[in-house]
Amino acid sequence: MNFYFGGFGNNWVDHGEIRRYRDYYSFPGVEINDVGGSSFVKALLEWDLPPLRFRRVGLPIAYANWARLAFITAGVVTNPEDELLRQRAVNAGAQLDIKMVLFSNLESTLSGGFAAAFRPHLPRSNEWMVSLKILR
Numbered sequence: 001m002n003f004y005f006g007g008f009g010n011n012w013v014d015h016g017e018i019r020r021y022r023d024y025y026s027f028p029g030v031e032i033n034d035v036g037g038s039s040f041v042k043a044l045l046e047w048d049l050p051p052l053r054f055r056r057v058g059l060p061i062a063y064a065n066w067a068r069l070a071f072i073t074a075g076v077v078t079n080p081e082d083e084l085l086r087q088r089a090v091n092a093g094a095q096l097d098i099k100m101v102l103f104s105n106l107e108s109t110l111s112g113g114f115a116a117a118f119r120p121h122l123p124r125s126n127e128w129m130v131s132l133k134i135l136r
Contacts, residue, residue, distance in 0.1 A: 029117025037078025
């Protein structure tokens, strides 16, 4: 069995979890499936700031309830038992989530994120993410 890592994991328009960087296969800062191996060790550190609540941001047709910022960093080592196949990567990034109400009834979340990844003997790679989750 092989494991592959990469990307925030969110889609442009989405219905899934907004914090997909928490999933084991996610690794923001590199392309999807860019880091892989038959075994792995991964660690994730997340710092969530308290949400900033809004009283009056927007119009009756579309307004924001709150915004939350999370800082993330992770490290992954694939094939730790095999020095020839071993890959290492470290990343650092942030994700901003804005909870909104559209058309006076549809709860949505607009998310944006940026992450940079660092791997030995390779240039730094960057990833931007924008996603709109419709209905919670």
